[in-house]
Amino acid sequence: MNEVSAYVADGEQDAEATVRPKRLAEFIAQHRVRDQLDLLLRGAMGRGTPPDHILLSGPPGLGKTTLANIVAAELGSGIRVTSGPAIERSGDLAAILTSLATGDVLFIDEIHRIAKPAEELLYSAMEDFRVDVVVGKGPGATAIPLDVEPFTLVGATTRSGLLTGPMRDRFGFVAHLDFYAAADLEALLHRSARILGVPITEEGAVEIAGRSRGTPRIANRLLRRVRDYAEVRGDGTVTLATAREALTVYDVDALGLDRLDRAVLRALVDSFKGGPVGLSTLAVAVGEQPDTVEEVCEPFLVRAGLLARTPRGRVATDAAWTHLGRTPPAGSNAPADLFGSDQRFP
Numbered sequence: 001m002n003e004v005s006a007y008v009a010d011g012e013q014d015a016e017a018t019v020r021p022k023r024l025a026e027f028i029a030q031h032r033v034r035d036q037l038d039l040l041l042r043g044a045m046g047r048g049t050p051p052d053h054i055l056l057s058g059p060p061g062l063g064k065t066t067l068a069n070i071v072a073a074e075l076g077s078g079i080r081v082t083s084g085p086a087i088e089r090s091g092d093l094a095a096i097l098t099s100l101a102t103g104d105v106l107f108i109d110e111i112h113r114i115a116k117p118a119e120e121l122l123y124s125a126m127e128d129f130r131v132d133v134v135v136g137k138g139p140g141a142t143a144i145p146l147d148v149e150p151f152t153l154v155g156a157t158t159r160s161g162l163l164t165g166p167m168r169d170r171f172g173f174v175a176h177l178d179f180y181a182a183a184d185l186e187a188l189l190h191r192s193a194r195i196l197g198v199p200i201t202e203e204g205a206v207e208i209a210g211r212s213r214g215t216p217r218i219a220n221r222l223l224r225r226v227r228d229y230a231e232v233r234g235d236g237t238v239t240l241a242t243a244r245e246a247l248t249v250y251d252v253d254a255l256g257l258d259r260l261d262r263a264v265l266r267a268l269v270d271s272f273k274g275g276p277v278g279l280s281t282l283a284v285a286v287g288e289q290p291d292t293v294e295e296v297c298e299p300f301l302v303r304a305g306l307l308a309r310t311p312r313g314r315v316a317t318d319a320a321w322t323h324l325g326r327t328p329p330a331g332s333n334a335p336a337d338l339f340g341s342d343q344r345f346p
């Protein structure tokens with residue numbers, strides 16, 4: 001795993017948890033989603049009923065898990081956390097659902113990866129607060145109806161396009177989290193630095209924010225790396241100079257691309273003459289899982305105008321050639337991403 005990928009490295013969870021906003025008012029940016037959630041939660045609390053089920057979509061590290069916890073905190077409810085791939089059998093899900101207390105929040109991360117039988121069980125729980133647990137097999141099988149206390153499901157997905165229609169329709173509130181603007185990440189960095197007790201200058205925050213790929217989790221991660229550098233090789237203050245030097249050591253370039261992002265672009269440009277090339281071929285070329293390339297690298301590369309997804313495969317844009325210090329081939333001008341991030345291409 002790359003040092004600055006969107007995933008959490010071992011031993012860093014504590015620092016992540018410390019800076020994680022606990023209430024909606026502390027959640028930086030994403031104003032539209034925040035306002036909408038605020039209305040949804042207040043409306044439900046006023047009526048004394050659990051709010052509608054909530055679906056949060058967007059690339060990793062933008063705050064979906066944080067928002068799910070905030071929903072529970074604002075409601076003063078308990079929260080149960082699981083993920084789509086962890087629910088292998090519908091019985092696992094039935095056990096969770098029937099143990100929920102009234103008003104609890106059930107957070108299912110990567111909900112698009114839930115197994116089909118469990119998904120069907122979830123439909124009736126979401127709609128009627130009831131599940132039918134099938135006991136036995138074949139002609140002797142019996143369905144035992146069980147009540148589920150009224151609850152709110154918060155589903156998170158990096159690929160909302162992979163959710164089935166019936167699943168999507170059962171969410172009363174759907175929000176998409178987008179990459180953060182640099183100014184928002186600066187505010188986030190100042191907040192995190194304050195909580196962690198790290199002195200940081202304006203310019204230091206600007207530098208880290210600009211290299212954080214629009215992603216709060218990466219901004220916090222880079223802050224911790226620059227803090228290490230500032231403490232070991234400087235006077236402990238995160239400045240423009242320490243940020244630049246540290247991020248060079250950690251192989252994060254001026255656009256915030258890490259080693260894997262650059263490997264993807266280099267493979268496209270060097271091995272496939274700029275593309276088009278299929279996702280799985282590209283993933284093999286960089287030694288990564290297709291899902292990681294598609295869900296972690298590509299959304300930002302597309303957003304930064306460095307990679308385009310076309311029906312024939314991935315294509316490096318002129319900007320990608322230039323970023324790697326190469327001259328784009330004449331007439332290469334790749335089209336912009338013609339499709340949303342939810343589409344799956346070969």
Ligand SMILES: Nc1ncnc2c1ncn2[C@@H]1O[C@H](COP(=O)(O)OP(=O)(O)OP(=O)(O)O)[C@@H](O)[C@H]1O
Nearest residue numbers: 016019020027028060061062063064065066216217
């Ligand atoms: N709006 C925000 N304001 C302040 N901090 C944030 C915000 N969004 C995210 N963070 C920080 O970024 C980190 C990553 O957020 P979170 O774990 O919620 O992302 P996620 O979208 O659920 O990612 P994944 O889908 O990979 O779990 C959190 O620890 C939190 O500290």
